[in-house]
Amino acid sequence: MDITDPMLLRQIIMDHYQYPRNKHAGDAHHNHMIHMASESCIDDIKVWATIENDKITDICFDGVACTISTASTSILTELLKGKSIEEARTLIDRYFDMIDLKNVDLEPLEEAIAFYQVGKQANRIKCATIGWNAMKQIIEESEGKHD
């Protein structure tokens, strides 16, 4: 993907905002749920996941959120669904490195690279990471690390 083409990246964000993937409430088959209601912004989303045998078999989310929160979480659900915990953790770490403007290989992040410049609007970093933080917490919880 050509990250120097802003039109393409904008298209990705617009597409995931206007037609978010996996955006619906979870149900009984999801064994994890995190409610993210940030104190500092308006976004109020819930993320559900099914984790079985160290594998993420399903992710969905629902709630009220801005373009960046919605699109970044939508992209996350597509990217991490079907991945092992280990793969997911590596991708999440890579995503946060990208947000922190660290020099990492962006290719594995697929459409999530649309947010590589989100740091230009510092007050919106939390929007681009809300779903990713939720997933990070879910993984920790599934491993019993969450307190």
Add this chain to the structure above:
Amino acid sequence: MFDVNKIRQDFPMLNGKTMQGKPLIYFDNAATTFKPQTVIDTVVKYYTEQTANVHRGDYDLSYQVSEGYEAARETVARFINAQPREVVLTSGASAALNLVAYGWGQKFLKPGDVILSTEAEHASNILPWFKAAEVTGAIFEYIPLAQNGELTLENFKAAMHSKVKVVTLANITNVLGYVAPIKEMAKIAHEYGAIIVVDGAQGVPHIATDVEDWDVDYLAFSAHKLCGPTGVGALYGKYELLQQMDPFMLGGGSNARFDICGNILLKNPPYKFEAGTPAIEAVLGFKAAIDYISAIGMENIMAYEHELRKYLMSQIKDMEHITIYNPEAATGIITFNVKDIFAQDAASYINSQGIAVRAGNHCAKILMDMLQTSETIRASLYFYNTKEEIDHFVQVIREITLEKCVDLFF
């Protein structure tokens, strides 16, 4: 003669400051306001020339700063037409409202008593009363708002009954900016034997306030919303009520004497509420701010803000992609959304054009249910804003699109 260009010269934040590389336009005055040089100088002067504690030392410096501190109380009192002994200096409107809900509410409310308020209140005027209700067994009731979100006297009358012991509300609400008919409401509340508490955080900086004429029992406000320092505000209370109520904090300065058996003799109001060393420089700056806006004149400020609002409304009211939630309000608060753009996305774009507005639920979370939106954008004006700034804002609003909001990230 009101001359906005001359006024702007008094504010360092209005002289050459930029945001996102563009001249700063500050339309978030309901959150806080800019400070004129005279307020800044007063604060600094305390640290460079007047540092001493108040009411503590038998030396000239302490005496002088104590005099300055009490002069500030007198200025605050005069500004709202109260007596100085009826003015408690607090850390702000939140502290003042908490003090009433704790010191009066938790002390005097009984199970089944009713606290009457509205769904348009700021968290600072609701949460302390939720707590008072929880502690005392009192019940919370809301005055239904009219369809446009305004509080009408008719609805208030219909909601009032003999179980109501406290009516607590903002005289200007922070989201919709309507002016409540406080004087008439106070009269009715008193007929039922209730007290009326006014959150004046958005009111006092923008309209002339007269606690004696309105006959309200308590009124709270903050300095920083009227060009003063942060961390200071005031609670006005009728003296008899101040005598009856308990302080929120005990400590140095609030007691006359105490002994080893635990007997405490508190000072008289307002001093019994002012334990601990206050934000002395902020109190002095509070006075400077009131002196400053008084010299401009509250009538002039009101008239000019109204004119600015009319000017802004006339340009955006017919824009099809803009939803305005308070078209009829008289004050400088304009609450709106851009259709199909999330408020925070729109606010970010507006920020990228150098304009500060607020997106969110503005600490009035229950109002958002009534407006049927989870968030709005609020532009709030003050007397140092100009028609030129509004022109620029209108241009930005006219041209905003979802694509432009997303493009900020590339």
